[in-house]
Amino acid sequence: xxxxxxxxxxxxTANFQVSESEGNFCSKGGRFxxxxxxEEFGPPFYQKIVFVSYFNAGVRAVxxxxxxxxxxxxxxxxxxxxxxxxxxxxxxxxxxxxxxIQTNNVATDDRGYVYIVDRANTGLHVLRLTGDAAxxxxxxxxx
Numbered sequence: 033x034x035x036x037x038x039x040x041x042x043x044x045t046a047n048f049q050v051s052e053s054e055g056n057f058c059s060k061g062g063r064f065x066x067x068x069x070x071e072e073f074g075p076p077f078y079q080k081i082v083f084v085s086y087f088n089a090g091v092r093a094v095x096x097x098x099x100x101x102x103x104x105x106x107x108x109x110x111x112x113x114x115x116x117x118x119x120x121x122x123x124x125x126x127x128x129x130x131x132x133i134q135t136n137n138v139a140t141d142d143r144g145y146v147y148i149v150d151r152a153n154t155g156l157h158v159l160r161l162t163g164d165a166a167x168x169x170x171x172x173x174x175x
Contacts, residue, residue, distance in 0.1 A: 033099045048102040050089050055109070061130025062119035062152065063087040070140045076169040077140055081105065081161075085135045091148045093165055106165035108148070108157070110135065116154045144171060 036042040050057070050066075057064035070083040077083075082102075084092045090109030094102045110133045121128035136151040144166075146159040161169055 033096070033102060035099075046100045046102055048084075048092075048094050048104070050086055050092060050104070050107075055089060057089050060088045060132050061121060061128070062132040062134050064089055067135075068137050070138050070146070072140050072142075075142055076144050076171070080168050080170075081165065083138045083140060083146055085138045085148060087134050087136070088132050090133070090135050091138050091146065091159070093146075093161065095165075095168055097168070105168060106161055106163075108159055109133065110148070110150065110154055110157055113154055116150070117152045119152050144169060 033044065033046040034042045035045050052058050052064065064087055067085045067087055070077070080095070080097055082094045082096050084094060086092055090107055092104055093106035095105045096102050112131050112133055116131050116133060118129040119132050119134055132152065133150050133154050134152040135148050137149050139147045144160060148157050148159065161171065
């Protein structure tokens with residue numbers, strides 16, 4: 033998180049990371065780490081939840097209501113399909129190539145849907161929050 037109240041002097045206030053050990057992401061193949069966030073600024077997620085695509089760690093929903101203490105409230109890691117392509121760690125050396133998802137981009141809409149796409153040909157997933165994460169966004173259990 034960055035405080036950009038004074039645009040000429042932005043300064044970091046907090047960070048968020050997915051632990052590699054949570055899913056042995058470094059040994060899974062492909063890339064691991066943050067790639068993109070949703071760029072839509074509006075209801076129902078604005079100033080509540082930010083979605084971050086994390087390559088082989090899927091998409092992460094981060095509660096940003098307290099910008100000094102961002103917390104993960106949900107995540108989704110797609111399963112590889114018959115369309116999922118190989119991703120190589122080292123310059124296409126065959127021994128480092130594995131079939132692995134690579135969640136690349138994330139977008140949201142004002143109905144509360146989350147859209148993620150995969151750069152390894154796994155496809156598009158349309159998601160919706162449930163449980164406590166849905167409550168943060170203002171959804172009821174029957175929405």
